Amino acid sequence: MKRQEPREQGGAAVWKMIYLARRNPALRPEEFAQAWREHSALGRQCRSVGQRVQAVAQCARVLDMPAPAAALSQDYDGVNLMVLSGREAGSDIWSDPETLAIMRPDEPRVFADYVRNFSLLCRQQVLHGSRSDDVLPQQGQVIVIGFLQRSDVWQGAAALPQACPLQWRSGALARTSRIVCNTVDAQAPDGYGYRHVLEWWFDTLEQAQAAVASIDVSACAQGGEFGWGRHVLLLTQVTHSRP
Incomplete structure (x- = not known):
């Protein structure tokens, strides 16, 4: 029987x-969010980006934590969530002439590698919370993001x-206002072979910190x-979003 897509x-x-x-x-950790915003602004010069990317939320790792929970990674600096116009946009964008000429040359200034080498094409499913809410979180939203079940x-x-x-x-994860599961739908770059990307949205940073402290990673x-x-x-907070 053919599986029904969410x-x-x-x-x-x-x-x-x-x-x-x-x-x-x-870049120092505290400089990353601003450099990332500057990079995103280049997308305004690319007509194709506006056609293929409907919304963006840049979720920067929360730095001001007195005692980070053991479950949290300190090896990454942020997660970008982009809603696409359709599945085909996820492949077309990599060969777009405007993107290659304007955005790609700026990527090494901001990131440790080219964006294509750490990006995942996913299909969204809301597991908890209203489906009528914003598809992406807005400025200031606190989110715990998990990349789960990595396999080579x-x-x-x-x-x-x-x-x-x-x-x-x-x-404490039960105190989240919204849970979104993004299922990876195309083969990922080497080292990023996760099956799901989870978003847990929280009303406050304190709630999110309590949640990650409760996660069982045994x-x-x-x-x-x-x-x-x-x-x-x-543990992230949205530092830039559009629209």
């Missing part, structure tokens, strides 16, 4: 390009349960179809 926004599938970024080591072998898009798995909403929590597996977890 539908959003009045029945249309929502496609995203999501990337997990490391900054250029020449491409397994194809995974089916998702209709209800949010207990592992993804246990403890060996027994790694297994199962909807366990964490090999993963990266970041």
Whole structure:
């Protein structure tokens, strides 16, 4: 039986390009968000970007934490969430002449590698919270983002349960206002072979910090179809968004 794809926004599938970024080591951590905003602004010069990318949220890692939870990664600096006009936009954008001429040359100034080398094409499914909310978080929103179940072998898009798995909403994670699961739908670049990208939206930074402190990352929590597996977890806040 053919699996039914999750539908959003009045029945249309929502496609995203999501990337997990490391900054250029020449930038201090506190300089990254501004350099990232400057890079995003170049997209206004690219007509094709405006046609293919409907919304953007730049989620920078929260730096001002007295004692980061053990579950959180310090190896990455941010996550970019981009809603695409359609699935084909996720491949077309990489060969677009304007993007190659204007945005790609600026990427090494901001990031440790070219964006294509750490980007994932995903299909969105809302697991908890109103489907009528904004598709992407807005400026200031606090989000815990998890890249889950990394494998060196491409397994194809995974089916998702209709209800949010207990592992993804246990403890203080239950206090989230919204849970979004983005299922990776195309083979990822080397080293980024995750199956799902999870977004947990919180009303306050304190709630998010309590949630990550409650996450069980013990060996027994790694297994199962909807366990964490090999993963990266970041506590982020939206530092730039459009529209």
